[in-house]
Amino acid sequence: MSPMPDSLGFSVYLSSFDRARRALERGAGSAAAVFLSLHISEEFSPDYCARAEAACRWLAQAGYRVVADVSVKTLSQFGESNLVRLAGRLGLWALRVDYGFSEREIAALAREMPVVLNASTINAAAAARIAEAGGLVMAMHNFYPRPETGLDDAFLLESTRSLQAAGIKVLAFIPGDEELRGPLREGLPTLERHRGLPVSACFADLAVRFGVDGVFAGDPGVSEGEQAHIRRFCTDGVLEIPxxxxxxxxxxxxxxxxxxxxxxxxxxxxxxxxxxxxxxxxxxxxxxxxxxxxxxxxxxxxxxxxxxxxxxxxxxxxxxxxxxxxxxxxxxxxxxxxxxxxxxxxxxxxx
The missing domain is CATH 2.40.100.10 (Cyclophilin-like)
Known part of the structure; x- marks a missing residue:
């Protein structure tokens, strides 16, 4: 496992992609990871597939590694027969497989490309069996828009350690600080305790105290000042304390x-x-x-x-x-x- 995340990952939403793209242009070529869900029902529209494909391809061409959240409905929506073909069409780096896929199907997918499991629901034994198929297998915790529903420390720590012991890299979310995702706009953290706290402090907490392998901002907006604190920590190992x-x-x-x-x-x-x-x-x-x-x-x-x-x-x-x-x-x-x-x-x- 990596001793700590090497950069902050971002989250992109089709409904606000035009605004996000302006900020993401500054990080083009960084190989940072970007999370994007392909089954958010409130974003569906007649041109949804075209917009999603354009966004994914722009991110891939800009050098970002796109992690897309998919379900069984995603295939039919995009008119594809399998997830590998869909990933190739959209330029995706990894797929986070949500509900509807069997363990055997996920293991077969893992042999073809990086796969991300749901860290909050899968057990370590099942994750290990999938990892045995070969390839890069990760597990990502959910984010929690509703206050009071985020994970507590003990659950996150136990689940992270058990998954890492099974050879799985663990990813989690922290809230943003500029543009918070609606409709609640209460932040999108994995840990409830992080709600409303500075982005860089939450990043360091997940990296140091919980030992996660990758950290994403769940909200679409992160200020440049907070990003600068995180870059210093990742590149020099120096924690900046205001x-x-x-x-x-x-x-x-x-x-x-x-x-x-x-x-x-x-x-x-x-x-x-x-x-x-x-x-x-x-x-x-x-x-x-x-x-x-x-x-x-x-x-x-x-x-x-x-x-x-x-x-x-x-x-x-x-x-x-x-x-x-x-x-x-x-x-x-x-x-x-x-x-x-x-x-x-x-x-x-x-x-």
């Missing part, structure tokens, strides 16, 4: 830090503190407030040789006259504090 720092400590913005390998779960110790100009000098006490989750702290001179040590607090701690609070992770991005693993790199950026 934070508000005191004016006299803004030189910390943009520095790449490492979480000390022996950091406890309650806080992140900045390994480079000992290289920082304040370390070992007598930092005057100031702002010794309660260290609530997300606080960024600097040990002052009252801590003796620890003066100058930087930390990011993950669990509430009391005020300490030896510790200055010099900043805070921005509220919507607090989830990122849990995504910093011991030994991993991160940077504080203006929010």
């Amino acid at each position: 934070a508000e720092l005191d004016a006299q400590r803004r030189e910390l913005y943009g520095r790449v830090f490492t979480c000390r390998a022996d950091s406890p779960s309650r806080l992140i110790r900045f390994a480079e503190s000992r290289e920082y100009s304040c370390f070992g000098s007598r930092v005057p006490p100031g702002g010794c407030a309660p260290r609530v989750r997300g606080s960024i702290t600097l040990d002052n001179g009252n801590y003796g040789r620890y003066s100058g040590e930087l930390q990011l607090v993950r669990s509430d701690l009391p005020a300490d006259g030896r510790v200055n609070v010099i900043g805070r992770v921005k509220e919507p991005y607090l989830l990122l504090a849990d995504c910093v693993r011991n030994g991993s790199r991160f940077t504080l950026v203006p929010g």
Whole structure:
């Protein structure tokens, strides 16, 4: 399995494809994956098949890998005799097989092209049998438009681990932040807890804490700023954490830090503190407030040789006259504090 996703996948809907295409043109040639459903009933129209074919072919020619959600009705709708022929006609990279196909039919398809199973409903044993047919077999969790219906952490973690143990790559969705899909416009996450949170924080959460192999934005719109955070994480392995720092400590913005390998779960110790100009000098006490989750702290001179040590607090701690609070992770991005693993790199950026 990949250690983490190498890019953010996108979702495309025929009803808003003209708007999406303008944004997707910027990523042409990136080989990013795009998810598109070919059986959303509210998008059906007399020219549906023609529009779908044009959209799929444009995406393929632009260098995107198209993952299409299909059902048994899709074949009759497009007048094709089998899914491989349909995929060739539309320029599809992979097919997510929904209801109506037997395990034997899916295994036969897997021998011909990449196949995506429904991770939320298939069991690991059945997925393993399909994978034995050969070829690339993945499993994608659903997204959940209605609030309160998204998956909980325990289910996603258990299902992901069992499928990966069977040799299956696991994919999941996070919400967008610019254009949210109607009619509810409440975001399209796999995890309920991600609803309404920043895209980059949800991406890091799925990649680091849940270990999924691929992440798609379920909604059609993702801001360029959030995409930039994700690109940095994927290409350099550096997690960008938006934070508000005191004016006299803004030189910390943009520095790449490492979480000390022996950091406890309650806080992140900045390994480079000992290289920082304040370390070992007598930092005057100031702002010794309660260290609530997300606080960024600097040990002052009252801590003796620890003066100058930087930390990011993950669990509430009391005020300490030896510790200055010099900043805070921005509220919507607090989830990122849990995504910093011991030994991993991160940077504080203006929010």
